[in-house]
Amino acid sequence: MTDNGTPTATLDEIQGSEELEMDHYLRQGLTRDNYRQILANKPDGTFLIRPSIHKPGQYTLDIVVQDEIKKVSIHHVNMMYGLVVPTTFSTITQLVEHYRRTSLREHNRQLDTFLKYPAFDPRFNSR
Secondary structure: OOOOOOOOOOHHHHHOOOOOOHHHOEOOOOOHHHHHHHHOOOOOOEEEEEEOOOOOOOEEEEEEEOOEEEEEEEEEEOOEEEOOOOOOEOOHHHHHHHHHHOOHHHOOOOOOOOOOEEOOOHHHHOO
């Protein structure tokens, strides 16, 4: 991590052509306080995915955008995932890979950011 809180490595530098490991961004059993604490003071584009608290079987993407934590529902319909219905990704990893390169603005004008920094990837804190 640099002095201004920006990770020393970018997702592209760390990942290359390999898929992200799900445990770098997906966690079970997080409370609201847990995920807020994890994302507090992190740079824009830091994200995590967790099971939805209010919608069993669904997921929530929490992402830092302009120093605020935003929540985005991930729909799980007919064994497919997406930010809108109809869903288009067969795995959450495919969804993450897509939004690494495509702004979330595609579905919400207020979320003009990419999935840059998986919250649980230790490689963002070292190098």
